[in-house]
Amino acid sequence: MGPLGGIRIIEIGGIGPGPFCGQMLSDMGADIIRIDRKGHQTPWEPKFDVLHRNRKSVCLDLKQPKGIETVLKLVEKADALQEGFRPGVMEKLGLGPDICLNRNPKLVYGRMTGWGQEGPLSQAAGHDINFISLTGALHAIGPGQGKPVPPLNLVGDFGGGGMLLAFGMVCALLEAQRSGKGQVVDAAMTDGSAALMSMFYGMYAAGIWGNQRGANLLDGGAHFYDTYETADGKWVSVGSIEPQFYALLLERAGLDDPKFHAQMDSAQWPPLKKKMEALFKTRSRDEWCEIMEGSDICFAPVLSMEEAPTHPQNAVRKTFVTVEGVVQPAPAPRFSRTIPEIQNPPPSPGEHTESALKAWGIDDTEIQALKGAGVI
DSSP, X not given: OOTTTTOEEEEEXXXXXXXXXXXXXXXXXXXXXXXXXXXXXXXXXXXXXXXXXXXXXXXXXXXXXXXXXXXXXXXXXXXXXXXXXXXXXHHHHTOOHHHHHHHOTTOEEXXXXXXXXSSTTTTSOOOHHHHHHTTTTGGGSSOXXXXXXXXXXXXXXXXXXXXXXXXXXXXXXXXXXXXXXXXXXXXXXXXXXXXXXXXXXXXXXXXXXXXXXXXXXXXXXXXXXXXXXXXXXXXXXXXXXXXXXXXXXXXXXXXXXXXXXXXXXXXXXXXXXXXXXXXXXXXXXXXHHHHHTTSTTXXXXXXXTTXXXXXXXXXXHTOEEEETTEEEEOOOSOOSSSOOOXXXXXXXTTTTHHHHHHHTTOOHHHHHXXXXXXXX
């Protein structure tokens, strides 16, 4: 049983960062009921909805008062609830935090939005790319002479969104154990992606990080912290920041040009990078791996999603697992005693409606009444 074993959470079905929060919490052993819309269908086989693994899916018609009352009965038995709608939607449904906390004063009520619960943009639609645009994160990512490059939707949706909501809910759950009182966790993807930029704002204030993309220590500006194409059209990454690691890079690469000795002279980075580009194109990726991988150079091959699961390091760590034929990341982080594991594959919408309601204390008579009323 994972470290969150015994914790009961209601997840109001949504997309992206909300389900990722649910994945994080359920990977750690939390018992999560996911409330899906009655009639909801997925565009592909449920087993590919990796973000939905571990949960029990209950389909309810939340337009009916009996559907809302059913959720509130579950709230009475829950430790937490998470939702990812625009501000005010849950209140209009009759499932806002005031009503839910009245039914269960110890409830942790997790809210996920892009812009936050208030502010001039709070009611506007948006996606990861927009949220990280507002925090300086997107401006900082991309080539120096090119446009900002979206880092997938990792920074806003998943890092600054779902992961921060999961962290916030666990914090509130710990506090509720001491105080006996629940509270609302307001997680906004703008807030979260700004928090992920903390170090860079500090460096900017200190004058050691500039606004020019692709010209700084960690954004590909430095010749010793970048990716390089190899002779076979593949790529490797180098991150030799520390002097001793940089010296090893020069040694293994056979770079004896004295101009490389002024490592931190940023004026020399562009011409030195051109020399590095030419050097790495003289050997294949595998050849460079034989020379550099496993050393203190801080080196790794740039692997595709097809290649990554079979790399020896990932294989030994069991970083990836296969569930119903779908290769996917294993639960993380790891624990020495309360071992997290994937409890069950992603469910079909409504797959557990009756069994999950019964497990949470809704008796057969009520379940039959809900079926008769068309709520489930």
